[in-house]
Amino acid sequence: MKLELVKGDITKVDADAIVNAANSSLLGGGGVDGAIHRAAGPELLAECRDLRGCPAGQAKLTKGYRLPARHVIHTVGPVWRGGNASEEAVLARCYKSVFALVEQHGLRSVAFPSISTGAYGFPIEKAAPIALREIHAALERLPRLEKVTVVLFSPGDLEVYQRALAAAPASNPGGNV
């Protein structure tokens, strides 16, 4: 089962990397960003300081420190501004940027939160199909990638992703949930 949708707390996930929905400063924040920094400890912020920020749509890799995950891949999603400011393209680029680092570092498992659908206001019904399309493409393309998990923080969010997956069976190689 290469793609899994679960409800839970991404800071508890033991994967080669978990993805952080950061802001362009990479200096922490609320939401999943705050949770990851709290769980990883102060060394994560110290390493992030040296990265000198990250533009929206791009991604940077750090160690995981006190997290069970070996690495954190920080990506900066688009702020939703109504849908006419290339938000969908920038969100897709976040996933592509994360998978470029997964490939570069030969990572076998990665877990995502629902990028941009919290404080950044991106409608989750629009974000889920974009996320699943990019994940499906990566699972097809990267032979070493064994597992991608999307960790949803609420039952409602999980349901949106499950419905999106059911609506696009092609994005679910080898069965799921």
Ligand code: APR
């Ligand atoms: N595990 C998994 N998902 C979580 C967790 C967690 N521990 N905490 C929150 N989430 C979920 C939220 O419920 C939401 O569905 O992560 C998703 C993304 O929400 P945010 O964390 O608000 O991220 P985003 O919408 O991308 O906004 C990023 O918020 O925290 C700041 O510094 C961050 O400025 C940046 C902005």
